[in-house]
Amino acid sequence: MKYFIKTYGCQMNINDSEKIKGILQTQGYEPATKEEDADLVILNTCTIREKPDQKVWSHLGEIKKLKSKNPNVKIGVCGCMAQRAGYEIASKMPFVDLIFGTKNIHNIPKLLEDVKVGNRAIEILEEEDPLENILDSYPTVRDNSYCAYVTIMRGCDKECTYCVVPFTRGKERSRNPQSILDEVKSLVDNGVLEIHLIGQNVTAYGKDIDYPFYKLLENISKIEGVKRIRFTTGHPIDMTDDIIETMASLPNMVNHLHLPFQAGSDRILELMKRNYTKAYYLNRIEKLKSKVKDITFSTDIIIGFPTETEEDFQHTLDVVQTVEFEQVFSFKYSKRPNTPAYHMEDDLSDEIKTDRMKRLLEIQKAITSKLMRRYENTVQKVLVEDKKENTYIGRTTTNVWCNITSSNDILGKEVEVLITKTGFQSLDGVVQNIL
Numbered sequence: 001m002k003y004f005i006k007t008y009g010c011q012m013n014i015n016d017s018e019k020i021k022g023i024l025q026t027q028g029y030e031p032a033t034k035e036e037d038a039d040l041v042i043l044n045t046c047t048i049r050e051k052p053d054q055k056v057w058s059h060l061g062e063i064k065k066l067k068s069k070n071p072n073v074k075i076g077v078c079g080c081m082a083q084r085a086g087y088e089i090a091s092k093m094p095f096v097d098l099i100f101g102t103k104n105i106h107n108i109p110k111l112l113e114d115v116k117v118g119n120r121a122i123e124i125l126e127e128e129d130p131l132e133n134i135l136d137s138y139p140t141v142r143d144n145s146y147c148a149y150v151t152i153m154r155g156c157d158k159e160c161t162y163c164v165v166p167f168t169r170g171k172e173r174s175r176n177p178q179s180i181l182d183e184v185k186s187l188v189d190n191g192v193l194e195i196h197l198i199g200q201n202v203t204a205y206g207k208d209i210d211y212p213f214y215k216l217l218e219n220i221s222k223i224e225g226v227k228r229i230r231f232t233t234g235h236p237i238d239m240t241d242d243i244i245e246t247m248a249s250l251p252n253m254v255n256h257l258h259l260p261f262q263a264g265s266d267r268i269l270e271l272m273k274r275n276y277t278k279a280y281y282l283n284r285i286e287k288l289k290s291k292v293k294d295i296t297f298s299t300d301i302i303i304g305f306p307t308e309t310e311e312d313f314q315h316t317l318d319v320v321q322t323v324e325f326e327q328v329f330s331f332k333y334s335k336r337p338n339t340p341a342y343h344m345e346d347d348l349s350d351e352i353k354t355d356r357m358k359r360l361l362e363i364q365k366a367i368t369s370k371l372m373r374r375y376e377n378t379v380q381k382v383l384v385e386d387k388k389e390n391t392y393i394g395r396t397t398t399n400v401w402c403n404i405t406s407s408n409d410i411l412g413k414e415v416e417v418l419i420t421k422t423g424f425q426s427l428d429g430v431v432q433n434i435l
């Protein structure tokens with residue numbers, strides 16, 4: 001029996017798919033290279049915005065044809081869209097055999113038993129399952145041999161009014177720290193160099209188990225063989241001085257941070273229920289810049305939240321210009337079902353949102369170009385993750401992709417690279433030293 005998983009959305013979904021692959025392999029399934037060759041096709045979905053929802057509906061339309069050609073193939077849908085709209089999928093797409101939400105991935109073996117005997121299996125838990133920790137005991141099948149995602153917590157207790165995550169992923173649940181440390185140890189023993197800690201709000205890690213996030217960072221840092229530690233995503237309000245000091249002091253902590261600010265205007269931030277002000281956000285950035293050597297930032301921005309005026313938007317542009325992010329992920333606001341803001345009038349026209357987006361991107365383009373030029377003729381530490389033809393590919397500690405020329409085999413190694421050329425999104429360089 002072969003499986004194929006198509007993953008939409010964020011790193012949490014990627015890591016969930018890696019876990020699902022591990023569970024399927026314990027059940028005797030092997031990976032297929034394409035949908036057409038699989039006995040079980042699973043779509044791991046995202047519902048954060050309207051576009052990913054539409055992609056899943058249209059992909060399901062395509063998969064229906066697959067089922068008409070081969071009636072024995074089983075179709076599954078999981079992830080955030082399944083959690084939010086699983087019963088709607090079940091009624092509109094009667095050919096889907098398996099639907100499960102984000103809180104019961106560990107129940108896949110039981111659900112598959114039902115599917116195998118020809119039943120339809122649908123399980124969407126509203127409450128968190130105390131047995132969810134069983135997940136930690138299943139293997140994880142990863143595509144990247146050198147950089148590994150490690151989920152440290154699930155869910156989110158914040159109530160940002162535009163965000164569907166608290167509805168789809170539930171309350172914050174921190175993973176047992178020893179289980180995380182064991183996983184990290186086993187990863188480095190198997191050749192992984194970079195540990196990327198993930199969760200909906202990792203900076204809130206440990207609040208429910210009285211084990212602060214900075215302590216987890218310290219303990220991971222001590223594991224021999226951990227070359228790099230990253231984490232995504234944090235909330236500015238939980239970015240405490242303790243975490244900043246720890247980031248500054250650990251030798252294997254990268255000097256890059258993704259810290260969403262979403263909007264620059266205090267009035268809009270309040271409507272979004274982000275619980276901080278523009279001044280507070282800029283204070284955290286200042287502190288990070290003063291403590292962590294050469295740190296760079298990326299962020300998320302929502303454009304055109306209900307009632308956003310031109311003056312509000314100017315505050316967003318001001319933050320962009322003050323911080324000088326290396327990368328900005330900006331999105332035009334669209335209201336999502338099951339969010340508090342769903343009941344607010346989405347009063348800005350698409351024309352206004354598009355115009356603001358265009359202006360923001362122009363400013364950001366100039367900032368990125370300026371920051372990228374700073375890398376020219378510098379020596380950067382790069383962790384080499386891949387090789388395409390004769391070029392090695394890796395990331396700097398500041399999370400910039402780098403194409404490297406080397407006569408030695410440097411795959412899976414950390415190297416010092418002299419940057420010879422800077423592009424808009426990537427760097428070119430030659431190896432100076434293998435570390």
Ligand code: SF4
Nearest residue numbers: 156158160163165200
């Ligand atoms: S912090 Fe806010 S935006 Fe992030 S997952 Fe939680 S509710 Fe959503």
